[in-house]
Amino acid sequence: MVPFSFAGHNLIALQEGALFWPARKALLVADLHLEKASSFARAGQMLPPYDSIATLTDLTALATATDAREIWCLGDSFHDVTGGERLTEGAREMLAGLMARTRWIWITGNHDPVHAERRGGEILAEAMVDGLLLRHEADPADQRPELSGHFHPRLRIRVRGRLVSRRCFVASHRKIVLPAFGALTGGLDATHSAIARALGDRGEALVPVENRLLRFPLAA
Secondary structure, three states, X not given: OOEXXXXXXXXXXXXXXXXXXXXXXXXXXXXXXXXXHHHHHHOOOOOOOOHHHHHHHHHHHHHHHHOOOEEEEEXXXXXXXXXXXXXXXXXXXXHHHHHHXXXXXXXXXXXXXXXXXXXXXXXXXXXXXXXXEXXXXXXXXOOOOEEEOOOOEEEEEEEOOEEEEEEOXXXXXXXXXXXXXXXXXXXXXXXXXXXXXXXXXXXXXXXXXXXXXXXXXXXX
């Protein structure tokens, strides 16, 4: 894990798609989209119903590895407003276990603008934490240092003639957009104009690999 500096804070971008804030022992994740498969099933598109278990298993492993004391979910934690009611018993137990051992904060997103059944935790539209603004979708007009999600950024590059796609963080001088952490989430190309507009500034894609943080400048 290699720390990098952002707005005067040391942060760590993790290969799993989460951001770790050592000074607070805080783990930040975006766009879990729990119960996306069951949401699609209700609409007639059958998908394997294991996405929530897979996502929470990964999150539990990260919380253990980092000894996290806080977990911040930066919006779209559930795929829709009734997703919490559709969690299987196993997923509910995993979520309850995580929430019992950490301070848990839900930031609302566009997929879950209201939180129905959450079984605890704090619910916020956004939060200012030690000078960093945590919200779901980046606001290009806001000049405060900001961490957000929403866009599910992925970096697509050619390596030896083969197109490789990896989820990535996208960062500018004042903003970091986290990738989607959920097991069943797609992604938007990091060079997409929507991400460029959200950053409001020239940015770069950050790809953590083992003990290095690869940086790829994005076109203005």
